[in-house]
Amino acid sequence: MKVVVTSTGESLDSEIDPRFGRAAFFVLIDTETGEHRAVSNEVGREAGHGAGIQSAETVSGLGANMVLTGECGPKAEEALKRAGIPVRTKIQGCVADAVNALKTEISVGR
């Protein structure tokens, strides 16, 4: 599964950015291989209107299957829904912790 975590920095140790639409970075992680890369969210951060929708477009373009973030506005939520990407909010801590918690959940579920 490919997961996008909103992040304040580019590494797995970075703190989660609590905002989805105006997050500094999107860290894309493949939970099976552990591969990851960070994408700067300049489009969303600099948008006057529609930051959430543009960020959803970016995330959809990255091929993400899930989003982990702090808060997600109603328009972003609608856009992610239409993109078929489930979003989990109120996630805190660093990027790696959030992904590890998700991996544990997946393995327990199997």
Added chain:
Amino acid sequence: MGDIPSRSIVIASGKGGTGKTTVAVSLALTAPGPIRFLDCDVEEPNAHLFLKPKIDRSTLVTVPVPVIDAGRCRSCGHCASICRFSGIVMLAGKPQVFPELCKGCGGCSWACPEGAIREADRAVGVVEEGLAGRIEFVAGKINVAETSSPRVIRAVRRSPSGRPWTLIDAPPGTACPMMAAVHGADLVLLVTEPTPFGLNDLKLAVSSLSHLGLQFGVVINRFEGEDCRIHDYCEKGNIRIFAEIPEDRKVAEVYSRGDNIVDTLPVVRDIFIALWGEIQEAMNRSDGLRMDGRSCSS
């Protein structure tokens, strides 16, 4: 909008809460002849509270938004790439419309190589018209959570006028809504107050109007005769001060009851009759808006 036949005076201000509506309503009630009143503060119109018009016509203001024919769409993404407002974005490989962000430019239907996009009207606000005594009254109201104020303001201003004078109550600030309200005006009166915020936002408004090449002057509200910062600024910038309205608790009391101050306070009425004299005199003069030497102690 150069197609306004009557002479238009816009009451504007950089700062909110300085008394735009109070000045606009008071001018309407002391006008020398028949007037048309346009409430262009479409995000929070309130002139009707004081003028109490009888509304007899109501027209929807609409934005043409894209509707995609899924059968024809080949998901090329041209529509989304041309849109600057995220009105259409590509999600999971398909274009998705977000009507509330669409400004109605029509770029997407033009860009679509398949002819798969048609436009449908979406209501964003309303224009209401009626009479308030002898005053022709028009007000725009934007729907809650909509962002297309200038579209509603332009709809209000397009309403045809048969009156020699048009008074326009503008929205506060210096952004697009204010620009839409002042565009093409014969005179803009900037209402301000002698406070640091009042002066700061007056400077912003003056800068905006200078860029647009509009004629303007200043009305100082809540003047207490001590703070001269507005006078000093206007003197340096050679900006004409059209009127000073003194700070008076009675004005606030009348206002808070929803009554108009010119019918209840004769002293205030005289100020507005004098202001009309200044306006007419300024508009009949080629150099109308030069400073007339009004000093702070006056």
